Amino acid sequence: MKNATRTKSLSFRLLTSEGLVLAAFFALVALVLEQGFRESAEEALKERLRIQVYSLLSSAELKDNGELSVSPNLNDPRFTNPGSGLYGFIQQINKKLVWSSPSAIGLDPPPFPEIAPGESAFTLEKRNRYAFHYRVIWQNVAGIEREYMFTVVEDGDFVAQQVKRFTVTLRAWLLVIGVVLLLIQFSLLRWSLKPLRRIVRDLEAIEKGKRLRLDHYYATELQGLASNLNAFINSERAHLERYRNTLADLAHSLKTPLAILHGCAQSFQGNQDAVIEQLTHMDKIIEYQLQRAAAKGETKTVGTSDVTEIIRKTVASLAKVHRDKGIVFDLNMPESSPVYYEEGDLYEIIGNLLDNASKWCRTTVRVNVALNPRKNRRNYAVHLLIEDDGPGIPQQKLSEILKRGVRADENIHGHGIGMAVVNDLLELLGGKLEGLPSKALGGMSWSVYLP
The missing domain is CATH 3.30.450 (Beta-Lactamase)
Structure with a gap:
């Protein structure tokens, strides 16, 4: 061995x-x-x-x-x-x-x-x-x-x-020089390969649960490898956490229909329509949550996803859904924004943020995409800024709406888990989510930083 x-x-x-x-x-x-x-x-x-x-x-x-x-x-x-x-x-x-x-x-x-x-x-x-x-x-x-x-x-x-004396002396010196050069080369190799050994040690620490990501400063040639490994680790961790949260959401979502069915079962006569309605609702909930749990579940590697393309597709869908509002989507982004993330994760993040902006806005939703930004002495792959001209969210409620089941306005349709899903995904992916009042449009402004 x-x-x-x-x-x-x-x-x-x-x-x-x-x-x-x-x-x-x-x-x-x-x-x-x-x-x-x-x-x-x-x-x-x-x-x-x-x-x-x-x-x-x-x-x-x-x-x-x-x-x-x-x-x-x-x-x-x-x-x-x-x-x-x-x-x-x-x-x-x-x-x-x-x-x-x-x-x-x-x-x-x-x-x-x-x-x-x-x-x-x-x-x-x-x-x-x-x-x-x-x-x-x-x-x-x-x-x-x-x-x-x-x-x-x-x-x-x-x-x-x-010639014999010269040969003996020459070979002896060449042998000594060769040994010295090998020792020097060995030292240089040890020094040159030190970043690789450091990545190996960090990966072993991640495997043992002592670290969450590769966050040391590595050689320039290894930064791309470390970023891809971090994206892979975060994506796999996000998938695992998503499965757990989905099962919890499924159990929570079924409580109310089950309670209604339980009450209907006490006096079934005349409540057939209510029972059928609740059963249909439960079936839709189960199908939706299980689809979320299975999304990208078989994928074991992280490929390149285009943020620009995902935004365009999402905006096209939301424009049809909110056709009666006549929303103006102001898109400021590059022709292509490739990043190493699961497409499903990006659809989850971008879709929830744009869906909320479309629900709350009056007429305008603005989207800005910047590549390779730097914030707080840290380099990111992309910065996504989504603003709307709606009423905004009070400062004291910003931290609350990131919790599961909490909605900014109970009169607006929803389950109250969209922003919680976005926040959980970004935490698992090592990203950053910031919510502030929009200075330009007067509504809400959400900034997403993806490493």
């Missing part, structure tokens, strides 16, 4: 992938640097052998009889020590060995390279030996001309040891 958990860990995956990339990068760097150092060491050896050839040239002399003699006092004492690793050869172009250094006892001269007189060649011979060849045409005072190949050979052990 631990291995499976590790494999699924985002930090482990990122650290492993970055570790592999670093390992491949350092392996390539080591290969390139080692090759570059080897070429540099070989180039330095080539220059040393060139100097040795020039030194050998200065020590040689073509006599009058056409023979070549070499001074025994050479600049580098290794030429005189057998097996020293530095060897000198002078050959004629017919491959006849004219001279070899005392250090080259028992060694054969390397083969001729194909070069023109005055040119040189640097070659790698057998047994890891490097050779520098220089072809010359020599003429003495007597006019005798000879053509020779001067060759200096040096064992490659020195170059190999240099």
Whole structure:
């Protein structure tokens, strides 16, 4: 189980992938640097052998009889020590060995390279030996001309040891740097993924009932995720609360018809019409409340809903219902207002507020929609303002009408739960409802802030 958990860990995956990339990068760097150092060491050896050839040239002399003699006092004492690793050869172009250094006892001269007189060649011979060849045409005072190949050979052990020491040092440092970079990368990953771990902890706290929503300050890239999760959580909580309230409303709504039926049952004769009427009323109540309870009950995710479209549809329906009043709906809103909320919740909120405004207004209902407003140092997704030119609601009754079963005017038809439903939904969704007298129209003004 631990291995499976590790494999699924985002930090482990990122650290492993970055570790592999670093390992491949350092392996390539080591290969390139080692090759570059080897070429540099070989180039330095080539220059040393060139100097040795020039030194050998200065020590040689073509006599009058056409023979070549070499001074025994050479600049580098290794030429005189057998097996020293530095060897000198002078050959004629017919491959006849004219001279070899005392250090080259028992060694054969390397083969001729194909070069023109005055040119040189640097070659790698057998047994890891490097050779520098220089072809010359020599003429003495007597006019005798000879053509020779001067060759200096040096064992490659020195170059190999240099490359080996460099490789060991380089790989050790690259290993240390790689480990340090992995530790730094691990720290950076821990720091970079801290907002994700914080969201996970907050979600666990919400699951345990210790928090209600994701209300910390998260990284900019995660704010959209947190908002959508909050909308989902609030919507699910609103649905659960709606089911409970609907059942309570259903039970409360059935009390009166049941009481009437109970009285009719005491003296049933002559009360058939009353019984049928109450039974029909009860059936309508049950159907309405159960429809509310089932609304969006099967939906498990929150999609995008358009506030503008919902307002237009609701206004079109209310204009038909209140056709006799001739209500003027003044709509000031964007062409589209997409938000992450259940369409049923928005219809519940907007429908109840517009229905109340239509009932209470004289002639005018004004609707304003603003996107991304800021209030009390908090950002919201939308601000909905609904005003009417009706008589308004006394200040002392504003808090009362948000309770279930309370109506501002008992003469107006209704159950007294519309504003309570709106208030409950907004509380569950994390929104805000404000009711004030309308300064523009003189009636009531309701402000709805949706996060």
